[in-house]
Amino acid sequence: MAELPARALITRAAADLLERLQGRHGALMFHQSGGCCDGSSPMCYPDGDFIIGDRDVLLAVFDVGLHVQSEGVPVWISGPQFEAWKHTQLVIDVVPGRGGGFSVEAPEGMRFLSRGRAFTEEENRLLDEQPPVTGADYEKGTRPPSAGTHIVAEAVDACPIPLGRGSKG
Template sequence: MVERVRVTEAAEAVIRQLEAAHGNLVFHQSGGCCDGSAPMCYPRNEFRVGAQDVFLGTIAGVPMFMGAAQFEYWAHTQLIIDVVPGRGGGFSLEAPLGVRFLTRSRVFTDAEAEELSLEGPPKRGDEVTE
């Protein structure tokens, strides 16, 4: 099974730290302002996903969504969520730790793209019950 989204070990360590402090989490990446092209991490009960959010999968057991318009640009790539030193301009939970999540990517191989095509489109936020 081809994963649309993965996480680095460093980012997973930060996710575990955030879970310990905030409980269940959710990631979302939109195309809006305030670092909107960066992955944002929120407490799961404080962020609502909707029909325009595409479910990419889970990273470290945390669901990740992307705005549908943004997904159109990224659909041909596997996203790799990483963490780097510095502060982003958004409201993501990791900001007080002096780090920020970052999306890296790689283009799917032809075989991976074919497999994803056979699976059909990813679920939308209103179809996911996590």
Template sequence: MPRNRLDAAVTLPGEDFSRVALTADSIDLLKKLWEQHGPLMFHQSGGCCDGSSPMCYPAGEFITGDSDVLLGLFDLGDDDGPQPLEFWMSREQFNYWSHTHLTVDVVAGRGSGFSVESPEGKRFLIRSTLMDRDVPRL
């Protein structure tokens, strides 16, 4: 049976639930992009336009710091070995979205020129659902 999504490993101290997941379509595209670009990462900022979409970069190309939160860690690997992929969000954006579970999906269309999927004619997007638990803001 094919899997519909992959939940990220928990990364926030004191939490025991995943905050972010990948759809099967996003996993397929990420594996293709990994072959082209090597290790990858996501960063979700706030703001308008493409800044509100998850951006996929070669790992380490986007510098994270104290103003960012590591929401989850995925392993896209298989028998050939691990393929870790971090999902980061700006702390300010996390404070707005702390009550939601995020799922990274893929749709047709061009996103930002900075995100590595752009030349593929596809773009990543976030689908969110409200969580039914009290979660602290950071």
């Protein structure tokens, strides 16, 4: 049987920053913003500072850093936004610059950034067989199956850049 693809990944550079932030702030969490003040960016908060709703969906639990006693860094998205993005693997990367002031990396001169890759038909079929964990499920103790490490060296490793017309590859 084929392996269930991770709904979210993190680049090595973003994982390194996340590890440093855990050392300063303790347990952390991500919530993929749906717009408003900070565009559509992954917002990083001290765990519990953002209230998860019953319909929010847990995309992954990153096993990075863990300087603190925690189960990892959960990555959440709102239920309605998940419906629009469920066919896309979210890749959290980091770039120089200043994102929104609500996310804990803002003072670092870096900002987390979402990149994405469309799942293949086979990956979508596998994911359809494994319903996502909602906030209500999580509250009852349900956790997603382990998908191994969620770290990729570079965003392009998860989201290859398509070759243009006439390009040879």
